Amino acid sequence: MSLHPTDLSSYNVANEQRTGEQQSPSTAPPALELDGISLAFREKRSLLPVLQDVSLTVKPGEFVSLIGPSGSGKSTLFHIIGGLLKPQQGRIRMHGRDMTGERGHISYMPQQPALFPWRTTLDNVLLGQENAPRKNTAVPPQYASERERRKEALQWLEQVGLGKFAKAYPHTLSGGMQQRAAFLRALLSPQELMLLDEPFSALDALTRADMQQWLLRMWEKNRRSVLFITHSIEEALLLSDRIYVLSARPASVVHVVDVPFPRPRREEITLDPLFIEWKRTMTSWMREEKHKLDGDMDNAQSVHKNIPEDGLNRHE
Template identity: 85%
Template sequence: MSLYPTDLSPQNTAEEQQTGEPQKLSSAPPALEVDGIHLAFRKKRSLLPVLQDVSLTVKPGEFVSLVGPSGSGKSTLFHIIGGLLKPQQGHIRMHGQDVTGERGHISYMPQQPALFPWRTTLDNVLLGQENAPRNHTAAHSQYASERERREEARQWLEQVGLGPFAKAYPHTLSGGMQQRAAFLRALLSPQELMLLDEPFSALDALTRAEMQQWLLRIWERNRRSVLFITHSIEEALLLSDRIYVLSARPASVVHVVDVPFPRPRREEITLDPRFNEWKRTMTDWMRQERCRLDGGMEEHTESARKSPTNNGADQYE
């Protein structure tokens, strides 16, 4: 089965690709390799497979999105990449080095801004640098002194419209302003790979659209390596170079989409008929996986009622 909707084959999009920014081939190892990850949780009476042979890559300077049904294990995969969980099988590699189970290699932005209420906007933005492992901090000479770090952070706050709020506390900021501060905290962390876990899900539709455009502008200037979780297919198509579509639990990669639209991208791309054809196709894929997940949950509930009692404590299997 082709992964391309009608009239969106690579041949039909080649001409448009040529009008965008040229693709640079690099022999450098990927910023991230997720290789054959398996994970299952043992929960009281039953074994719950969550991830099954999940593999993906993020090249240096690439924006990759991960979409899948709710409960399919996307955030769990982030925990494995960040070293909070260790898989039963598979490896996590960053720039060619095996870092499975190790922490401190990624910068992270959660669904909620998670700003400390007792710290100013500036001090919250600096938090990622303060908590970075020494080997990462030492590798970035621009962070040689606290004065230099604070000056750079102030310059960034000015660029994103938060300069007048550098000394303000989080409760005085709007939702969009808090998200911008949280993103800057991840951006200014010395780790090259950024994991963004549905960072705009709590925002209203208008603020979310504004934040998407803001993120596009910031990322296109800096080209950090990004792995982005979202439930919005439109958001994934707008922001990404490549999209991995996960199946229902236990999650595996069922589709890989190389987004055919050139950069720089602006909101008007969402009106392109080909954009909407992709959106319809991916929505159909997600509906199919959602139906599978709903059916699987019913089967799992019935299996749990029939399975023998497990006398052991809850543990990761």
């Protein structure tokens, strides 16, 4: 039996779908709303279900995290939100508009910095503004000229400690510095909604902790709407307003956690007894989903071993 801390409500997605988001007519529509997203990939003559009836909401200025077992479809969900894939079922709405299958409405930070080696730090930071379509974005263009864009980007580089490296090339930067440049590229893109796909997974533990604190400070200054993928429960609790816990594949939302800790947050919150209790509870949820995934793989291997050499699956 898993423990459920009393200070924070966690509930099955069925209950969330029953109650829905209670919003007054004057409340702004969500920055992102996924409604019943389902997707399966075709493998030869069979289908591989990846996502099953996934629904979630990111309110304006909210930091929301996704956690789930490896291979549960989190990055695939990002591809759907970004318009690279189209779901078989469900709709995607941004600021109240249906954006299903459309591209150009999000800013994105991948797991790796993905900085172009032939461009300076400044030019890499400006890339998001250069390539982003200006029409149909939630935030109107902020810069009237290239000169103004470069001036603003240089000011931001100073704020994040990269001012002296504006003309440097990526290979001269540390991993944490490259990640800051990649985040700044996403931050300065005109789209209001940011998707961050495990941006700190490749960093060592100390650098990762520093980057988490840096991201907290940056986000608290700007309050962009963020959907964040992570495998770290501690990272999700530290950064997020709300956390969606996904099941093993095919992924569905099995728990929703409204994080109770006030902002601004600092690293010391990880020593709070309630924080530790929630970390323990969510770890047990994740272990349960991982065991389901491992069990499915074991069953598949068992079936494969029992198939005779002639390829026929006989039943006695």
